[in-house]
Amino acid sequence: MPTVTYVSPDGTERSVAVPPGTTVMEAALDNGIDGIVGECGGAAMCATCHVYVESEHLAAAPPMTVDEDAMLDEASSARAGNSRLSCQLPMTAELDGIRVRLPERQR
Template identity: 60%
Template sequence: MPKITYVSADGDLHVVDVPIGTSVMRGAVGTGIDGIVAECGGNAMCATCHVYVPAEHAASLPEMTAVEDEMLECTVAERRATSRLSCQLRITEGLDGLVVRLPEAQE
């Protein structure tokens, strides 16, 4: 099972086994990681699952959709070039070792 590392805004690391096909957001919510609110439940309608992905992992992620791009304009925390909605990132074998950083605020 792929391991995903969630780095909280204060630097705490949480390494989680996330099943293939599950979203990065569900991996966090299902294990009680603070910092991902997921108000809309993963429907790309709220931007409360905003994460920062290191540039070196960006190429292994699915392309951002227009809906995700639009929702990222609504984030509370600064949008960066590496911003993604974790609900739109489905786990594959190729994402084993993915690191996501959580912003200081989601809502």
């Protein structure tokens, strides 16, 4: 099963196994990861699941949609070149081992 590692702003890391097809956001909520809110339930409508994807996995992520791109401009924490909404990142074999950094705040 693929794994994702969540890195909190203080540097604390937590890795979890994620069934393929489950989003990085869903896995965070299912495993009690602090720092992911997911207010809209994964519809790319709130930006409360904003993460920074570490560079080695950024190219393996699915292309960003227009809606995701627009929502990232509304995120509470600064948008960066590696910003993604974790609700738009379904786990695949290609993303196995992905590391995402959580922003200081989501709302």
